[in-house]
Amino acid sequence: MKTPFDTIDQLASQMTFHRERHTVLAGNLANLDTPGYQPLDLRPPDAASKPVGLAATEAGHLEAAPGASRVGTPFADPSAEPGTDGNAVNLERELAKVDANRVRYTTAAELVSRRLALLRYAATDGNS
Secondary structure (H helix, E strand, O other), rough: OOOHHHHHHHHHHHHHHHHHHHHHHHHHHHHOOOOOOOHHHHHHHHOOOOOOOOOOOOOOOOOOEEEEEOOOOOEEEOOOOOOOOOOOOOHHHHHHHHHHHHHHHHHHHHHHHHHHHHHHHHHHOOOO
């Protein structure tokens, strides 16, 4: 059975994904001048797939909490062309991704806000 909060939960998940994607894209911009750096992006999680736990690949890594899942799947951007120093970050392209990601995050936030306002209105019988 679908509840009034299902939509809010889905939008909140989208906001979390876009917040995490912004972090990845900002990391690409921070490594603009790093020789050999390959830009990363974040792919949304597949709704049908099981949550993927984080793996400790080095001795100093902390283990993820049981049942923890990733917000998305990081992947190397295959369309990035490396420059003379091997760095494949394109400033204009990364800024366009950041801006598109910002618009999607803002849209989801606005929809959550409107949905909560509608629920508040219904809960107070129209007396806000």
